[in-house]
Amino acid sequence: MILYVSDLAASIAFYRDVVGLPFKFEDAGYAEFATEGTRFALYERRRAAWLTGSEVAPGPAAEVVFVVDDVDAEARRLAAFGARILSGPADRPWGHRTLHVADPDGFVVEFAQRIPRRRPRKP
Template sequence: MGIGYVILYVGELEVSVGFYRDVVGLAYKFTDAGYAEFDAGGVRFGLYERRRAEWLTGEVVSPGAGGEVVVMVDDVDGCAARLRAAGVPVLSGPADRPWGHRTVHVADPDGFVVEFAQEIPRTRRRQ
C-alpha cells in the first residue's frame, strides 16, 4: 500500500496551476477535464476544480484551508527571498523548527498552506 495521489480541490484551476508551477516550482504535466497534474517525485500531485468535485463526493465541497503541502528545498532562505521578490506574502519564517526543518510558509490561491522546508539538525529528540 502507498499513497498514489494528493489532490486539492481548487476554485480557479488555471490560477492554482500557475501558483504550483511558477511559485512552488513543481513540474507541470498536463490539464484535462478540470484536472491538472504535476510531477512531485513519486507521488502524483493534482488539482481538481472544486465545482466539479460534487459528482465525486456526492456533496458540495467547501473551500478549505485545512491541510498543508510540504515542499522540500535545499535553501529555505533563498526560497523565501524568491517568494518575496515574486510578491508572494509570507505567512511565517524562515524559522528553525526543533523537529529538524527550517521552514517558510505561504498560502496558495485557495488558502491551503504551503510549507517550504529544508532539513537541518534536530534539536528535539523523538519520544
C-alpha cells in the same frame, strides 16, 4: 494529494510558476504535476460533487509540504513572485527550517529544509 481549488488557472500558475513544480497536463477541470514519489494534482472545487457525491468546503483544510535545500533562498524567490508569506523562515525543534506561504485558495504551503534536531524523538 489532490487539492480542490476555486480557480484552476490561478492555482496552476501558482504551483508551476511560483512554487516551481513541473507541469504535466490539464484536462476537464483537473491538472497534474510531474512530481516524484507522490501524485500532486488540482481539481476544480465546483466539479467535486460529481466526483465525491457532495460539496467540498473551501480550504485551508490541507497543508502541502515541499522539502528544499535552502529555505532562505526559497523565501527570497517566493517574495520576488509576490507570494503571501505567512511565517518564517524559522528553525523548528523537530529538525526543519520552515517557511509558510498561502496559495490562491488559502491552502498553507510549507517549504522545509532539514537541519539538526534540537530535541530528541520520544521512543
